[in-house]
Amino acid sequence: MKKILFAICMLCTYTAISQNNQSVIDSSAINILDKMGSYIGTLDACTFTLERSLDHEGYYGLEKHFYTDEVTMVGPNKMVVKTRGTQYNKDFMYNGEKFVYYSVDENNYCVLDAPDNIIDMIDSFHKTFGIRFPAADVFYPSLTDDMIENFDNIIYMGNDYINGVLCFHILASNDDLNVQLWIENDEDPLPAKMVIIHKDGNHNQYEATFTAWDINPEIDAEVFDFYPPEDSKLINIMAQK
Amino acid sequence: MKTQSFNIANVSKLILFALLLIAPLTIEAQRFGHGASMSRGGGASRPSTGRQTINGGFHKQPSRSIPSTRPSTLPSRKPSTTRPSTSRPSTSRPTTSRPSTSRPTVNRPSTGNNSSRPSVNRPSNNNSRPGNNGNLSNSTVVNRPNNSHHNNNVNINVNNNHHNTIVRPNPRPYHRPPYAYGGFHYYSYHPYYYHPYRPFYWGPVWHPWGFFVASLATTAIIISIENQQYYYDQGNYYVHQNNGYTVVQAPVGATIKVLPDGYEVVDTGNTTNNYYYGGAYYEKSNDGYTVVPPTAGTIVENLPEGGEEVRIGDQTYVQYGDTYYQPVQIDGKNQYEVVEVKQED
Numbered sequence: 001m002k003k004i005l006f007a008i009c010m011l012c013t014y015t016a017i018s019q020n021n022q023s024v025i026d027s028s029a030i031n032i033l034d035k036m037g038s039y040i041g042t043l044d045a046c047t048f049t050l051e052r053s054l055d056h057e058g059y060y061g062l063e064k065h066f067y068t069d070e071v072t073m074v075g076p077n078k079m080v081v082k083t084r085g086t087q088y089n090k091d092f093m094y095n096g097e098k099f100v101y102y103s104v105d106e107n108n109y110c111v112l113d114a115p116d117n118i119i120d121m122i123d124s125f126h127k128t129f130g131i132r133f134p135a136a137d138v139f140y141p142s143l144t145d146d147m148i149e150n151f152d153n154i155i156y157m158g159n160d161y162i163n164g165v166l167c168f169h170i171l172a173s174n175d176d177l178n179v180q181l182w183i184e185n186d187e188d189p190l191p192a193k194m195v196i197i198h199k200d201g202n203h204n205q206y207e208a209t210f211t212a213w214d215i216n217p218e219i220d221a222e223v224f225d226f227y228p229p230e231d232s233k234l235i236n237i238m239a240q241k
Numbered sequence: 242m243k244t245q246s247f248n249i250a251n252v253s254k255l256i257l258f259a260l261l262l263i264a265p266l267t268i269e270a271q272r273f274g275h276g277a278s279m280s281r282g283g284g285a286s287r288p289s290t291g292r293q294t295i296n297g298g299f300h301k302q303p304s305r306s307i308p309s310t311r312p313s314t315l316p317s318r319k320p321s322t323t324r325p326s327t328s329r330p331s332t333s334r335p336t337t338s339r340p341s342t343s344r345p346t347v348n349r350p351s352t353g354n355n356s357s358r359p360s361v362n363r364p365s366n367n368n369s370r371p372g373n374n375g376n377l378s379n380s381t382v383v384n385r386p387n388n389s390h391h392n393n394n395v396n397i398n399v400n401n402n403h404h405n406t407i408v409r410p411n412p413r414p415y416h417r418p419p420y421a422y423g424g425f426h427y428y429s430y431h432p433y434y435y436h437p438y439r440p441f442y443w444g445p446v447w448h449p450w451g452f453f454v455a456s457l458a459t460t461a462i463i464i465s466i467e468n469q470q471y472y473y474d475q476g477n478y479y480v481h482q483n484n485g486y487t488v489v490q491a492p493v494g495a496t497i498k499v500l501p502d503g504y505e506v507v508d509t510g511n512t513t514n515n516y517y518y519g520g521a522y523y524e525k526s527n528d529g530y531t532v533v534p535p536t537a538g539t540i541v542e543n544l545p546e547g548g549e550e551v552r553i554g555d556q557t558y559v560q561y562g563d564t565y566y567q568p569v570q571i572d573g574k575n576q577y578e579v580v581e582v583k584q585e586d
Contacts, residue, residue: 041299059417075295088555106435110552119296130554142300235550240423
């Protein structure tokens with residue numbers, strides 16, 4: 001009898017340990033992500049500012065770089081991103097037909113034929129040219145499903161204040177990444193902050209804070225056209241392998 | 242017998258208890274088998290409802306079910322005080338953060354209208370380079386390093402293997418991490434410092450690749466390398482083509498007695514210096530000066546016509562044949578460094 005009890009205790013202990021290593025998908029977190037995704041999916045247009053910091057692998061370790069992005073989107077196929085920061089100053093301009101990468105520092109630009117909607121454009125140029133659009137993840141229409149697919153744990157951590165706004169704190173993790181999102185506690189929730197921590201190497205961090213949201217503004221279509229500045233030069237762009 | 246029955250009953254209860262503990266684990270594992278089926282890229286499955294939203298509307302897997310292993314802990318929602326709770330009229334929010342007239346008009350062509358402005362309406366040329374995909378414009382996409390494609394339509398490579406632009410690695414260790422893009426590492430000894438590429442001309446007797454002449458000066462000499470005949474004259478190498486002579490890149494292995502006027506000595510970082518003229522590198526040999534490929538890390542001040550600027554990630558390099566030059570600044574002077582390109586492991 002003692003042996004049986006011992007075996008059962010061991011089984012219970014193993015089960016408890018195993019469960020600690022199991023994935024946790026928190027329904028509260030999913031509901032919050034769904035609500036934010038649903039609201040973003042209703043937006044016809046928006047502008048916001050993103051304050052970003054990211055780590056770059058340098059010879060002496062991680063180097064921190066800071067950027068401010070002014071993002072303008074009009075559905076379904078117009079987008080401008082103006083990035084200013086410590087390492088690069090550049091503009092992305094997309095008018096539904098063409099995508100322009102303009103380097104402000106170098107006064108040169110690349111023009112590419114573009115897909116006919118923002119998400120396909122973002123996805124296509126990220127895959128083909130490694131172009132990263134700031135905080136684009138939260139605008140994917142399948143955000144929640146993507147997170148469920150890619151993260152073992154998605155947990156609602158509680159409430160927190162970001163820039164004085166009450167937010168829900170969501171944490172998602174897998175073997176490679178720890179992603180944290182702060183989403184406004186509001187009927188129409190918008191993302192307030194995002195942090196990505198890499199679990200490998202030097203534990204690079206990416207942090208982005210959303211500010212100055214402007215929802216459904218009227219924006220002149222001409223804003224999305226690119227007019228080459230004086231003495232600017234059209235150059236080629238290399239695709240990734 | 243009674244004791245034995247009691248033991249069996251207790252053991253059964255304990256086993257049942259243990260199974261209950263295991264159950265959530267199994268349920269959760271099944272749950273993860275129902276991940277999102279949609280690959281990223283919302284366009285493919287976007288409903289065609291005519292909506293003009295920024296991402297085509299939120300997608301949610303219909304079969305998604307959230308496990309009950311963790312109770313809902315969502316707190317009561319804060320009442321919306323700063324934002325209208327339902328629809329947001331598009332005119333109710335001023336576009337204060339981005340006025341539509343924010344782009345300074347000084348950058349626009351003074352005489353152009355929308356239809357005549359360049360860039361976004363720029364027609365693609367007939368460049369036939371491979372390496373792109375989808376509906377991306379052929380005109381501005383280049384393919385991988387170590388290709389031999391070039392802007393010129395002239396057959397400057399004359400189907401030989403004597404390219405003088407394939408970089409020789411430098412044995413000196415690099416003290417800075419390489420720039421990484423697209424599965425390749427770009428090594429240099431100096432930091433990236435952009436300055437615009439402006440082709441340099443080595444005087445009136447020098448000609449860029451592809452330059453065609455009907456006849457050669459009597460001072461031209463014949464150089465044969467592996468059954469390919471070249472004509473050399475004053476720093477230019479020609480091949481016989483189309484009843485005339487076309488300038489090609491200096492063939493590796495060609496040896497000349499005297500360096501052309503205007504050559505310069507460049508430091509390769511090795512024990513052997515190179516002599517540089519017109520985009521070609523020479524090394525002293527027993528018979529004179531022999532054309533060699535560029536050595537990674539070599540610094541030159543001028544690049545000839547025939548190069549082109551290429552955006553590689555967030556940096557711009559000058560591609561000249563198979564050589565990538567990184568713009569650098571050394572002692573306040575704009576120069577170029579020969580880059581060593583290695584495929585990532």
